[in-house]
Amino acid sequence: MKIIVDAMGGDNAPMAPVEAAVRAVKELDVEIVLVGKKEVVEKELSAYDYPNDKISIANADEVITNHEEPAKAVRSKKNASVVVAANMLKKGEGDAMLSMGNTGALLASGLLIVGRIKGILRPALATLLPSAKGPKMLIDAGANTNCKPENLVQFGIMGSIYMKNVLGIESPTVGLMSNGEEEGKGDELTKETFPLLKKAPINFIGNIEGRDVMEGTADVITCDGFVGNVILKTVEGMGHVVSTKVKNIFMKNLFTKLGAIFVMGGLNEFKQSMDYREYGGAPLLGTKRPVIKGHGSSDGKAGFSAIRQAKKAEKLNEVPIGCVIVYDGKIIARGYNRRNTDKSTLAHAEIIAIKRASKVIKDWRLEDCTLYVTLEPCQMCAGALVQSRIDEVVIGSMNPKAGCAGSVLNLLEVEGFNHQVKTTRGVLQEECSAMLSDFFKELREKKKQRKMLAKQEIQQIQSRKQ
Numbered sequence: 001m002k003i004i005v006d007a008m009g010g011d012n013a014p015m016a017p018v019e020a021a022v023r024a025v026k027e028l029d030v031e032i033v034l035v036g037k038k039e040v041v042e043k044e045l046s047a048y049d050y051p052n053d054k055i056s057i058a059n060a061d062e063v064i065t066n067h068e069e070p071a072k073a074v075r076s077k078k079n080a081s082v083v084v085a086a087n088m089l090k091k092g093e094g095d096a097m098l099s100m101g102n103t104g105a106l107l108a109s110g111l112l113i114v115g116r117i118k119g120i121l122r123p124a125l126a127t128l129l130p131s132a133k134g135p136k137m138l139i140d141a142g143a144n145t146n147c148k149p150e151n152l153v154q155f156g157i158m159g160s161i162y163m164k165n166v167l168g169i170e171s172p173t174v175g176l177m178s179n180g181e182e183e184g185k186g187d188e189l190t191k192e193t194f195p196l197l198k199k200a201p202i203n204f205i206g207n208i209e210g211r212d213v214m215e216g217t218a219d220v221i222t223c224d225g226f227v228g229n230v231i232l233k234t235v236e237g238m239g240h241v242v243s244t245k246v247k248n249i250f251m252k253n254l255f256t257k258l259g260a261i262f263v264m265g266g267l268n269e270f271k272q273s274m275d276y277r278e279y280g281g282a283p284l285l286g287t288k289r290p291v292i293k294g295h296g297s298s299d300g301k302a303g304f305s306a307i308r309q310a311k312k313a314e315k316l317n318e319v320p321i322g323c324v325i326v327y328d329g330k331i332i333a334r335g336y337n338r339r340n341t342d343k344s345t346l347a348h349a350e351i352i353a354i355k356r357a358s359k360v361i362k363d364w365r366l367e368d369c370t371l372y373v374t375l376e377p378c379q380m381c382a383g384a385l386v387q388s389r390i391d392e393v394v395i396g397s398m399n400p401k402a403g404c405a406g407s408v409l410n411l412l413e414v415e416g417f418n419h420q421v422k423t424t425r426g427v428l429q430e431e432c433s434a435m436l437s438d439f440f441k442e443l444r445e446k447k448k449q450r451k452m453l454a455k456q457e458i459q460q461i462q463s464r465k466q
Contacts (some may be wrong), residue, residue, distance in 0.1 A: 001029070004094035007036030008063045008081040009101020010294070017100060018044040020294075025054035033094055035060050035085040058086040063101075070104030074112060082106055086113040089289050096290035099226035103293060107143050110284045112289040116270055122147070123286030124155045125225070125293060126162060129235050133216030137163055140222075141282060142229035150191040152176070153200055158285040159220035160202045166229050168426045175208035175218030182207065189224065197222075323349045323389075325357040325366065329351040333357035334371075349373065349380035354388050372427075376403030382411035385421055392422040 003024070007017045014036055021032040022045075031054050034041050038059040045055065052447040066071045074083055075162045082099050085255040086109035089097040097114070099106045107125065116123055133316045139159040144151060156174045163172035176197055178186035184193055185207055197204045208217050213231060223231075310425035321337040335353030339345065350373060358364050366388045374396040377385060382404040385393060393412060395405060405423055410419040 001096075002031040002033065004033045004035060004058075004085045004088050004097045006085050006097075006099035006106075007034040007041050007057075008060070009099040009106075014044045016042055016061040018048070021055055022048045022050045031055070033058055035088070036081045037061055058084060058088060066102050067221075068102070068105075070102060070460045071108045072113070072367075073102075073293065074108040076107055076220055080105070082109050083113065086110065088290075089291070090114050096292060098292045098294050100294040103142065106291065106293055107284065110287045113288045114289050114291055117286055120158075120286040121154060122151050123226075123284050123291075124151075124158065125282050126159055126285050127222075127232060127282035129213065129232070131214050131216030135167070136213070136216050136218065137225075138213075138228050138231060139220065139285065140225040140228045141232050142225045143284065144225040147189065147224040149189060149196050152189070152193045152224065153196045154286070156197055156202055156204070156220060156222040157200060159266045162283070163219050164403060168424050169219055171203045172219035173205045173217075174202045174220040174222060175205050175212065177210075177221055177223035177231075178207035179209065180207060180217060181209065193222075204329055225263045235363065321349045321373070321375045323352050323353050323371055325356070325369050325371050327361065327366075327369045332360045346380075348378065348381050350377055351384055354384055354390075358388075362386065371393060372396075374428075375399055376405045376407055376425075377444055378402055379404040379409065379411060382409075385412060386414075386417055386419055389419050390421055392424065394424045394427050396426075396428050398425060 005017050005021055007014045007021075010016055014034075017036075018034065018041065021034055024030050025032055034045075034058050035058045040055050040388075041057050045057075060079055060083075062077045062080040062083075064070070064077055064080045064082055066262075073080065077083060082101055082105050085099065086099050087095055090113055107123075122144050122310065125143040126137055128135040128140040129138050129143045137159045139155045140147070140151075156176075160172045160174055161400060163169045176186075176190060176193060178190045180186070183206065184191065186194075188205070194207065205218060206219065210231075212218065213221060213235070221228075222229075282293045284293065323335050324331050325333040333347040333353045333356035335351070335356065337349045338347040338352065341347070350371065353371065354366065357366055357369060361369075366391075369390050370392040371385065371390055372394045376395050376397065376399040377393070379402075393405065398405075398407050398408045402408060406412075406425065410423075412423050414420065
């Protein structure tokens with residue numbers, strides 16, 4: 001996969017985009033094209049050690065700043081980094097485009113250069129927000145301020161498709177943002193949109209209110225870009241304000257400062273969990289090719305870390321199975337398959353991670369924890385997960401021959417047991433399956449080569465005897 005990155009976009013450009021690119025090519029199976037002022041990007045890259053064949057530079061001498069009118073700048077600055085990146089994406093010189101720069105310029109480039117999918121009236125900026133029930137999608141988050149009912153309906157449909165296919169939610173619920181739950185509530189736009197959403201091929205649950213956003217009432221929240229951007233910025237600032245206010249209270253005197261020692265870590269974690277940027281970039285849904293608005297660090301960390309653990313196993317000639325266990329939004333344990341290395345039947349990724357997590361929590365019960373694993377657990381690991389009282393298991397690739405989370409058996413959700421594990425399947429399925437397929441392909445190749453070498457040795461011995 002080749003990703004085109006606007007190297008000049010963002011407050012910390014080119015440092016942040018370059019650093020992200022280097023990490024990506026080292027830890028993921030991707031190629032990166034950095035678009036920006038060549039001499040500037042080269043200078044920044046010189047500070048890193050990275051595979052030269054994985055990162056290339058496309059020169060772009062101009063930059064669109066936050067103070068410029070986006071559409072006008074996109075039309076006039078043909079050699080701006082975001083414009084060059086969009087044209088490259090349009091020509092098929094990459095699979096996706098990422099920018100951390102001027103949002104308006106990115107949206108204009110996506111619309112004017114990359115183009116809309118046939119039938120889509122307006123592409124919409126979709127972002128994942130934190131909630132009490134996990135990440136939920138807000139669409140539109142700021143791309144379209146003057147919308148028609150048909151736009152909001154399409155936003156809901158696009159959001160539903162994304163949540164089903166990317167996050168693995170079978171039938172995502174869609175809520176219409178309003179000032180009341182009743183059908184007749186809201187402004188004219190909301191009132192006209194409601195009956196159209198009822199007829200749409202989605203799981204529409206009606207109007208939702210502001211408090212429902214953080215409660216996670218709906219998987220997809222559809223609204224115009226003005227309302228969506230207000231919600232986005234409110235959530236963004238919430239964790240910071242709460243954390244700062246509480247921090248100030250604890251800093252009042254010696255006794256409160258002593259108390260802060262014990263709780264400040266938890267407060268910082270809370271702030272982080274409320275930061276929408278932790279949930280990754282926001283895709284511009286409705287464009288012909290993927291256009292992503294970057295926010296910095298991503299909620300994909302958990303799934304990414306699971307794959308990274310699997311990569312470690314692969315280096316040991318083990319079947320590449322990796323997992324992580326997450327508690328309170330933080331990875332507390334990692335594990336990868338070591339069965340051959342340790343010469344132990346029990347050395348599966350899940351078992352190793354469970355042991356480590358129990359040491360961290362200081363309890364055999366892993367309640368409120370989620371385990372992310374690249375391959376469907378076997379009967380041993382599935383049983384251990386039930387016994388550990390873990391809340392949820394997120395699975396990448398299924399194992400039709402030996403999987404016990406839905407393939408051969410489903411030990412995680414047996415009603416007769418005293419605990420059932422919530423199971424989400426197919427997250428990063430392609431990546432996980434490809435990694436396993438590549439491993440076994442290479443393994444078969446090695447076996448074939450060993451057989452050929454053995455055959456040649458036998459033939460040589462026989463010829464010498466003759």
